[in-house]
Amino acid sequence: MEFISNRARKGRGARRVSVLAAAATAFALVATGCATGSTGDSTDGAAADGDLSITFIPKQLNNPYTDVVLGGGKDGAKQAGFASTQVVGPLEASASSQVSFINAETQAGTNVIVIAANDPDAVGPALQEARDAGAKIVAFDSDTNPKYRDVFISQVVAKDVALIQTKLISEQIGGKGEIAILSATANATNQNEWIKFMEEELASNPDYKDIKLVAKVYGDDDDTKSFQEAQGLLQAYPNLKGIISPTTVGIAATARYLSTSDYKGKVMLTGLGLPNEMRPFVKDGTVTAFALWDPAQLGYVAAYAGKALVDGDITGKEGDTFTAGDMGERTVGKDGIVIVGPPTTFDKNNIDEYDF
């Protein structure tokens, strides 16, 4: 027995040593990183010589709209002459999730980073670090704080997007009644900007004086959440006449709910949607008309803007011009904003002409 208790005591002593030793080893990771620091830097220089690299960081992966944008981006990057095109990004569209991807690109020595920011400021310091390391930053779809990027590729003028949606809903509900907005995340830069313009327009335009915006809800660009928010809206506001969903995920989920409920054809739905996703709902009468631009063009122009920045053709100041392949010449506007084109309205007459 004494023999055993002796051993046990020894074991405890050893455990204390192990705790200290283990803690020291855990931080050895740091030390190993420092010791071999020089090897990493030497490889970075090679990328800048001839084979240019471009990386797209969307708000989140596996989003149908994003996939179309990225498809155009990849085409554009190939035509513009980038040797390597990558797409990386988070699975959730949360504020800070993009930062580690930007960091990885900085480390990879990528020449152009094209980003749709989930938060205009959270990505800022990381982008600054990437720029310090020589990367050009092109924001697209959703802008960062202007001081952190070279140019912003905007599909359309934000106000036009807002106005076309208020116009569509007003036509559909006959100019009066309660409406609601089902948006993406509560912090999404682009959605919030459109909503702001919509609110201003509803308040100031006499044509819309009988339209009342009763609620703004957020489906977080998540199909299930958007579906449930739509359901909740109709329960909470029995007099609701229309819903505007300025996000492709939200409008598709809401349309799916409406098409299977009693509200089909009674509560109007419009917003920004993808023709391929919305086609069945337009055909079955759930949705009369909605708007969008061709998202592929957005990625396409972004890729060419990135090339022009790397080549030094543009610096992002107002008045710079560059050629965006088949899309022709584009001019950099105020605050480094490049506009791609006006939004298109889709209804049952023209929806079959589009495939994205």
Added chain:
Amino acid sequence: MSNTVTTTPALDTSKTLAAEPRGRTGAARLLLGRDAVMIYALLAFVLYGMIAIPRFASPVTVGFLLLDVIPVLLIALPMTLIIITGEIDLSVASIAGLTSALMGVLWAAGLDIGTVLAISLLAGVAAGAFNGFLVAVVGLPSLAVTIGTLALFRGLALVVIGDNAVANFPPELTAFFTSKLGGTGIPTVMIGVVLVALFFGVLLHFTPFGRGLYALGFSKEAATFVGIKVARAKFWLYVGSGSVSALAGIYWTLRYSSARSDNASGLELTVIAAVLLGGVSIFGGKGSIPGVIAGVLLIGTINFALRLGRVSDVVLIIVTGTLLIASVVAPSVFEAIKRWQHNRRLRRSLPQVPASGETNATAPGVQERK
């Protein structure tokens, strides 16, 4: 008892065989323990990364990687203690989010940054104390309580700041939070993190309070009988967890220079995964701080390496999930192998049993095993 025992005699665990040591001791324990295995895995992966992954071996890696894992590392420390006592705290990420929201609002309201930080930290302490009160004093199950406060605190964060984001924190301060110690690549804030880690490490492994937590995890009743103040211990653990979550929230806000309600959302699961991977038993009573630190760094390093290799995040969560399951299953497998070896040794060392019948004389009272 029948006289038909022809199969293996059952184990008699009350007697120790002289030839078999009871558990590992000395150097073997140091080098083969659960913590050590985690650290080997971490070192092996770092080594692999340095050789096989381009650009991995650089001070930049150290900086970015540590900046990424700091929130998880911080919250994992009190979480280790809580899980060792057999409880859980799911509200940590929401407390960090609430802290972040509060910081944003107070700063936007024009308060001095020192005051803002102090109030935010106090909010974390209060949130932790609320959890602690419900779990330790009222005696509700921690899983239910913290699922509730997970939603409650996140909701409060939304009430506090709404859908706004506050980003104009003092640039010197946000720059400090991403600054590195000289050319080493180690973030300056790691100094603070190391201090917090030392505090919890010493608390758990070298104080009577910490040792008592293990007893508490094994059996609450037994712990009460040997004089451990169960309610008080649990209460302070939740206060600690709330405070550290607030620190993580402050760090998150200033690192990303953005205060908003959805900051750190979903972080609680990353933390718990890392803690379990680090060798802490979800049933309580087992685990150590060094193991957990190695677990957090291992998950962080794998994520970072995969990202550097531009592997999709989908693969990343699959890898993390698989690792977690492996880390839970592996000990059971080792346990089974050990038992098998033990049985075999037992069989060998016992006097040879005749092929049939007449075992009563050699092993009286042995129960029949089928």
